[in-house]
Amino acid sequence: MRLIIGIIIFAPFYLIFMSVDILTVFIQIALFFAGKLLGSDILDRYTYKQIIATDQSLNALTAGDEDETISGRIGRRIPNSWFAKFLNKIYFWQENHVLEAVETDEGQNDLIQ
Numbered sequence: 001m002r003l004i005i006g007i008i009i010f011a012p013f014y015l016i017f018m019s020v021d022i023l024t025v026f027i028q029i030a031l032f033f034a035g036k037l038l039g040s041d042i043l044d045r046y047t048y049k050q051i052i053a054t055d056q057s058l059n060a061l062t063a064g065d066e067d068e069t070i071s072g073r074i075g076r077r078i079p080n081s082w083f084a085k086f087l088n089k090i091y092f093w094q095e096n097h098v099l100e101a102v103e104t105d106e107g108q109n110d111l112i113q
């Protein structure tokens, strides 16, 4: 019940943060490809770190562990769901992206178990 009240109170802030995060993702993806085109190793690594940080931020915003990516959380909890299959399609170059993203030492800080 407290979690639901908390979500209602913080929903406007949550939506603002989420919007900024999603906007940041698009900028990061653009920078990532710019780094690839320019052959810039530093820009490449910099944007990769930013993308992981944003991914984990979105996971924390949705009551997940702040040290885990969304893919890792999906792979740990619901690896056969439609969303897991959707993520695996996006990361087509990996055998099973959501399972590869699982970090065995993460997930204990999920707010919703």
Ligand SMILES: [Ca+2]
Pocket: 067, 068, 103, 106
């Ligand atoms: Ca981690």
